[in-house]
Amino acid sequence: MSAEQPILLVGVGGAGCALVGQLSNTMPPSIRTLAVDADASSLASCGVVDQVQIGRAVLRGLGAGGEAKMGASAAEADLAELRRWLAGPAVVVFVTGLGGGVSGGATGVLAALAAEAGAIVLGLVTLPFTHEGEHRQSSARDALVAINLKAHGVVVLRNDDLLQMVKPEAPATEMFAETRRWMGSALESLSGFFAPGALMPLDPGALRALFPSLGCLTIFATGEGEGATAVVTAARAALASPLLPHGPEATRVDHLLVQVVGGPSLTTGDCQAAVALLRAELGGDRVTLLGARMDGALEGKARVSILGASPPAPPGKVKMAKGKRPSKAALDASQQMFGFALEQNLRRGLFGMAEPTLFNGEDVDVPTYLRKGIRIQSS
Amino acid sequence: MKAKTSTAPGRIAALDIGTHKTVVLVGQIVDRRVRLLGFGERRTEGVVKGVVQDLERLTECVHQVIADAERSSGVPLHDLYASVNGPMVDGERVKGMMPVPGRDRRVTAADVEAANLSARRIEPPPGRYTLLYMRQPTLLDGKQVANPVGMVGERLEVNFWRVTHEDSTLRQRVGMINGMALHLRDFLLGSHAAGCSVVSDAEKRTGCLVIDFGAGTTNWILYYREHILCAGCISVGGEHVTNDLCSALRVRREFAEEVKLRYASAIHRPEDANLTILKEGAVGGDQQFNRGTINLVTSVRIRELLEQVQQDIQTRMRAIFGRDVEVTPALLPSGIILTGGASQLAGLAEATTQVLRLPARLGVPVTEAEALRKPEYACVLGIMAAALVNEAPPRRQPRGIWAQIRALFRL
Numbered sequence: 170m171s172a173e174q175p176i177l178l179v180g181v182g183g184a185g186c187a188l189v190g191q192l193s194n195t196m197p198p199s200i201r202t203l204a205v206d207a208d209a210s211s212l213a214s215c216g217v218v219d220q221v222q223i224g225r226a227v228l229r230g231l232g233a234g235g236e237a238k239m240g241a242s243a244a245e246a247d248l249a250e251l252r253r254w255l256a257g258p259a260v261v262v263f264v265t266g267l268g269g270g271v272s273g274g275a276t277g278v279l280a281a282l283a284a285e286a287g288a289i290v291l292g293l294v295t296l297p298f299t300h301e302g303e304h305r306q307s308s309a310r311d312a313l314v315a316i317n318l319k320a321h322g323v324v325v326l327r328n329d330d331l332l333q334m335v336k337p338e339a340p341a342t343e344m345f346a347e348t349r350r351w352m353g354s355a356l357e358s359l360s361g362f363f364a365p366g367a368l369m370p371l372d373p374g375a376l377r378a379l380f381p382s383l384g385c386l387t388i389f390a391t392g393e394g395e396g397a398t399a400v401v402t403a404a405r406a407a408l409a410s411p412l413l414p415h416g417p418e419a420t421r422v423d424h425l426l427v428q429v430v431g432g433p434s435l436t437t438g439d440c441q442a443a444v445a446l447l448r449a450e451l452g453g454d455r456v457t458l459l460g461a462r463m464d465g466a467l468e469g470k471a472r473v474s475i476l477g478a479s480p481p482a483p484p485g486k487v488k489m490a491k492g493k494r495p496s497k498a499a500l501d502a503s504q505q506m507f508g509f510a511l512e513q514n515l516r517r518g519l520f521g522m523a524e525p526t527l528f529n530g531e532d533v534d535v536p537t538y539l540r541k542g543i544r545i546q547s548s
Numbered sequence: 549m550k551a552k553t554s555t556a557p558g559r560i561a562a563l564d565i566g567t568h569k570t571v572v573l574v575g576q577i578v579d580r581r582v583r584l585l586g587f588g589e590r591r592t593e594g595v596v597k598g599v600v601q602d603l604e605r606l607t608e609c610v611h612q613v614i615a616d617a618e619r620s621s622g623v624p625l626h627d628l629y630a631s632v633n634g635p636m637v638d639g640e641r642v643k644g645m646m647p648v649p650g651r652d653r654r655v656t657a658a659d660v661e662a663a664n665l666s667a668r669r670i671e672p673p674p675g676r677y678t679l680l681y682m683r684q685p686t687l688l689d690g691k692q693v694a695n696p697v698g699m700v701g702e703r704l705e706v707n708f709w710r711v712t713h714e715d716s717t718l719r720q721r722v723g724m725i726n727g728m729a730l731h732l733r734d735f736l737l738g739s740h741a742a743g744c745s746v747v748s749d750a751e752k753r754t755g756c757l758v759i760d761f762g763a764g765t766t767n768w769i770l771y772y773r774e775h776i777l778c779a780g781c782i783s784v785g786g787e788h789v790t791n792d793l794c795s796a797l798r799v800r801r802e803f804a805e806e807v808k809l810r811y812a813s814a815i816h817r818p819e820d821a822n823l824t825i826l827k828e829g830a831v832g833g834d835q836q837f838n839r840g841t842i843n844l845v846t847s848v849r850i851r852e853l854l855e856q857v858q859q860d861i862q863t864r865m866r867a868i869f870g871r872d873v874e875v876t877p878a879l880l881p882s883g884i885i886l887t888g889g890a891s892q893l894a895g896l897a898e899a900t901t902q903v904l905r906l907p908a909r910l911g912v913p914v915t916e917a918e919a920l921r922k923p924e925y926a927c928v929l930g931i932m933a934a935a936l937v938n939e940a941p942p943r944r945q946p947r948g949i950w951a952q953i954r955a956l957f958r959l
Contacts, residue, residue, distance in 0.1 A: 409798055519791045519801065523596040526635075526783040528856055533784055534597075536792035537849040545796050545841045 174201040175363050175373065177258035177288075178356065181276045182240075183211040183232065184266025184295065190216035191349055192264075197360040203254055205279065207243045207271050208232040221254065223247045223275060233270025237308055240274025248282070255283040260359065260376065261290050263320070264352060268297040268305040273312030280319040289380055291359070291387075292316050292323040293352050299329055299540040303530030321380035322387035322478050326351055326412060332542035333411035351412060354391040358428040358474040361460045368435070369461040371426075378456050379424050384481040388414060388422060388451075391474040399471035400429055400439035404446050407473050422477035425453025429461045431471040437461075443473055451477055559585075560939055561617065561628035562931035563610070563725070564738065567595050567764025567785065568889060570610055571928045572617035573920075574625065577939055582932050584917050586621020588613040597783045598634025598765035600720065607724050614728060627731035629935045630721070631927055632679065633738030634765045635783045636714040641684065641868050642667045646704040655688065655696045655704055663706040664950055672712045679718070679735055680711040683954055684775045692773070709776045711737050734938065739767035739779050741930030746887045746911030746923070747771070756882035757875070758911070759857060759900070760927065761890035763787050768857055772879065778864040782856045786890030789849050796845040797837055803827060807842060808893070815895035816840070816847040847899065854903040875904065883907035889924035 178200050180189030186204040193202045193216070204217035209230040212220045222230070224243020233239035244251065255261060261283040265272040276292065283290045294313065297305045317323050326348065335343045362371045380387075390413035394402025404427075407413070427447055429440050440461050448457060520526075520534040527533070531540055538545055558577040564570070570592045575582035593609040594602030618625055644667030648655055672678045684707035685692045688699055696704055713735075725732045743758040752771040760767045763786045769779040789812065793804040811825055821840030858875070865873040877883070883906045886896055891910060900908035912921055913929045920929060 519787055519794070520596060523599065523601060526597065528782070528784075529859075533852075533856075534788065534791070536795045536845070537852045538792065538796065538845050541848060541852075543844065543848055545844055 174199055175259040176200045176356075176360060177254070177261045178202045179254075179261060179263050179279065180204045180206075180215065180217060181263055181265040181279060182206055182269050182272030183208060184269070185264045185272060186211055186215035186217060188264050188266075188349065188352060192353055192356070193217060195353055197357060197364065199360045199363040200356060201258070205244075205251070205271075205275065206232075207240070207275075219254075221247065221250055223251070223271075233274060235268075235305075235308070236270045237273035237312055240269075240271040241278055242274070243271065244275035244278035248278075251279060252282055252286070255279065255288065256286045258288055259373065260362075261288045262356065262359065263290070263292045263294070263316075265292070266295045266297075267309035267312045268301065273308050273315075276312065277315040277319050280316055284319060284321070284383060289376055290320040290383075291380070292320045293326070293355055294323060295326045295328055295348060297328055298332075298542070299531055300542070306530070318384055321383055322385045324355060324387050324389040324476075325414075327539075329539050329542060330411050333539070333544055337544060351391070354472070354474050355389050355476070357430075358389075358391075358426065358460075358476055361428045361462060364462065367460060367462045369437075369440070369459060371428075371458060371460040375458055379426055379458065379476065380478050381424075382480045385424075385478040386422065386481070388477045389475065391472065393470065393472050395470040398439070398442075399469065400431060400435070400443045400473060401446060403429075403471045403473040404443035404475075407475055408447070408450055413475075421452035421479075423452065423454060423479045424456040424458075424477065425451055426458045426460070426476040428474045428476070429459070429471060430464050430467060430473075431461070432468040433463060433465065434469070435461065435463060435471065439471070447473075447475060451475065453477065558939065559623065560733075560932065560935045561625050562928050562935060563614075563628050563630040564741075564928040564931060565595065565606070565610065565630070566592060566633075566762055566889070566927070567598055567787065568592060568762070569924075570613045571925065572613050572625075572628070573928050573932055574617050574621040574623065575932055577936060580936070582936050584915075584920075585623060586617050586619075587917075587920075588616030588618075588620060590616070596764060597785070597787075598762070598781070599636065600717065603720055603724065607727065610724065611728055614730070625730060627733050628725070629733050629931050629938075630725065630735055631738035631741050631931050632711075632713055632718075632721075632735050633760075633762070633767050633781065633927070635781055636717045637679075637711060637737070637781060638676070638713075639709055639711045639737075639779050641778070642670045642681075642708050642710045644668070644706045644708075646706075648701055648704055653700050653702060655699050655701065657697050659704055660686075660697060660706065661950065663704050667706055667708055670710075672710070675715050676712040677715045677718050678710055679713045680737060681708040681953055682711065682737070682740070682776045683707075684709055684777070685773065709778065711779075733935070736931050736934050737769070737779065738927050739769040739781075740776060741928075741934055742767075742887050742911075742926040743769050743771065743885075743930065744933045745913040745915075745926045745930035747882075747885050751882035751885070754882045755880040757861075757880055757884045757904075757906070759884060759886050759888075759891075761786060761886060761888040761893075761896070763889060766853060766857060766888075766890075768861065770861065770875075770880070778861070778868060780857075780860040780864055782853065782860060784849075784853050784856065786893070788853075789846055789890070789893070792845050792849050793842065796841060799827070799835075807837070808846070811839060811842055812846040812893060813843045813895040814847050814850040814893050814899035816843040820844075846893070847895075850893070850896065850899050851903060854900055858904055875906065877906055880906060883909065885909060885911035887911040887913075887923040887926040891923045 180186040204220045206212050207224045207228045224246050280290050331344050334347050362373045390407040390410045392403045392406025525532045562573045572588040574586040590613045594605035644663040646663035687705040688696045688701040739760050742760040755772045758769050766782045770777045790804045820843045823839035824836045827835045897908040913926045
């Protein structure tokens with residue numbers, strides 16, 4: 170929790186702890202790691218040095234069994250210890266795989282604690298595959314709404330989208346490697362705010378401008394390119410990434426951070442061209458931040474990552490039925506719905522604001538090919 | 549608002565509010581046929597997947613369409629027929645039973661009326677309003693009879709396909725039309741209206757399935773032995789294909805719509821991967837798209853939609869017959885007729901045959917007006933056709949509401 174490590178990366182639940190354990194090998198020096206779980210065996214095997222086992226008195230060293238309520242009460246049983254951990258860092262990033270009990274219940278509690286302590290709270294969360302069933306899907310959706318309201322930004326990785334990234338015949342390990350790669354580059358672009366010696370350094374305080382309030386809609390994408398126009402190619406690859414939520418109208422964000430990592434030949438002209446392309450596609454009309462860093466290993470190549478955020482609309486703007494005075498409960502509900510709708514918007518595209526149509530427990534507004542894991546060739 | 553005086557005799561108007569567009573037709577009955585007088589059409593505002601999201605915008609849009617139709621026909625409208633469709637509409641079979649009284653066990657008209665009433669006494673589910681009763685086979689001692697009056701038997705059974713509508717949204721719709729100082733003559737089930745304009749009486753007699761592919765919803769209706777056996781709606785339509793293409797190709801809605809109309813097919817073939825289409829771009833340069841990707845995305849959506857229709861049919865058949873009834877060519881010799889705006893997707897008939905294992909064809913409405921000979925106008929033209937039956941001078945004076953309803957839906 171020293172000044173050299175302003176980012177705390179917290180793995181919550183089984184999947185979150187395992188991911189943080191694997192990521193810790195390649196972590197930039199500005200990031201400290203912590204594993205939080207109720208399940209003693211998952212903590213023992215994750216390989217993260219700093220650990221907090223929550224809910225020992227409630228769950229006796231076992232997991233929450235898919236019950237978010239149990240996960241939340243486990244975290245509430247150890248508030249004092251968690252608060253100690255979350256008090257110091259400027260940025261707290263939660264990594265978790267939603268759908269389970271600890272991840273769904275405890276993450277919201279932890280996020281609230283970190284926000285209370287004054288940190289910028291972000292989440293990197295994965296959503297279960299559609300084929301994992303309606304129960305896991307719906308508990309993940311509920312948990313996401315809860316976390317969205319308590320964190321500044323939540324970047325969502327849908328496991329369904331990973332099926333677009335890897336070949337059907339590839340081993341399952343490749344899918345997890347893809348998740349790690351994605352999270353690793355998200356962390357890299359965050360740590361860019363605190364990395365010394367950048368070509369175009371970012372001001373750590375500017376991170377507040379990127380995430381001005383709780384409940385921002387957040388997008389993240391990354392792409393690589395090589396050749397003469399490596400930076401622009403990388404920017405285009407980031408835009409085309411299947412992991413970037415893409416709807417017909419909803420991809421625009423108010424605040425945009427573009428992080429360029431290139432070889433020694435990186436020019437400001439390249440960076441400008443990439444930013445122009447990304448702004449045309451994604452917006453960033455209110456705040457656009459650009460960071461650039463040189464990496465000797467990337468000769469002739471470039472990597473571009475984009476982190477975008479839109480603060481939620483104030484509740485007054487939520488349209489209520491005519492002639493009805495909205496009660497406080499209704500406003501809270503609309504705020505919640507709105508937060509959820511924002512996240513949903515991106516994937517459900519044209520149907521973002523409409524009631525989801527469920528058929529056999531699946532939200533059929535989401536493109537069929539994504540839900541069924543049918544891999545399409547990227548154009 | 550003060551109600552206007554009634555429309556000139558023999559003049560009828562039909563309103564169809566779809567997710568994509570709203571159409572009003574105005575016609576004059578001449579010699580038991582409708583001569584079209586005018587026509588209004590606009591892009592619908594404020595409706596998503598067949599559900600009203602913004603009533604004010606929709607009301608304004610409908611108002612403009614009516615004004616357009618009045619201008620184009622040169623006559624003021626005072627009343628109209630409207631269709632109902634979409635997820636707010638539901639249906640089920642209701643049954644009325646009656647032991648035939650009297651010593652001679654001969655069925656009288658009063659007995660039929662009593663059986664009808666007993667069917668009507670069945671309450672709709674809470675929060676729903678009964679909109680229509682559509683006649684299904686009448687059984688006398690378990691045997692189907694066309695008209696039981698005068699026949700001898702022990703037990704009379706009448707069946708109806710009862711169409712119900714969600715209460716609050718129906719009030720909205722009626723209020724919207726009344727608010728324009730228009731009198732709503734009647735509601736018609738949209739899928740049945742579409743069926744009336746693209747399916748012949750002979751096809752209905754032998755049995756067929758009509759699937760109306762709209763922009764926001766897909767409505768189907770199954771005709772068997774001259775009657776409506778069941779009907780249903782899936783809240784997936786052509787806009788879902790557009791949305792899927794937006795997501796897969798990473799393009800804006802307008803371009804995805806154009807790709808869907810010009811290039812997409814419901815059948816995906818391996819050789820499609822060799823074809824590309826080009827989009828000229830401003831900032832990012834030109835972009836190429838693979839036909840294989842387009843057709844794969846489209847075909848998996850359409851296949852899923854057809855499987856949903858199939859599942860919906862099976863669920864409703866199970867509710868009616870209490871057991872699984874396969875939809876086979878023996879049940880529906882006339883196969884499947886596809887209509888509605890989204891039915892113009894290339895390869896849709898072939899995909900339908902593959903999934904539902906019945907011959908399928910595209911149904912184009914028959915009309916004098918060449919501009920309206922498109923599947924997207926099937927519903928509004930069908931409302932006209934059904935209204936014509938209602939408006940035509942009856943052979944006998946209808947005695948009550950039942951007779952009127954029966955006359956309206958005489959197939």
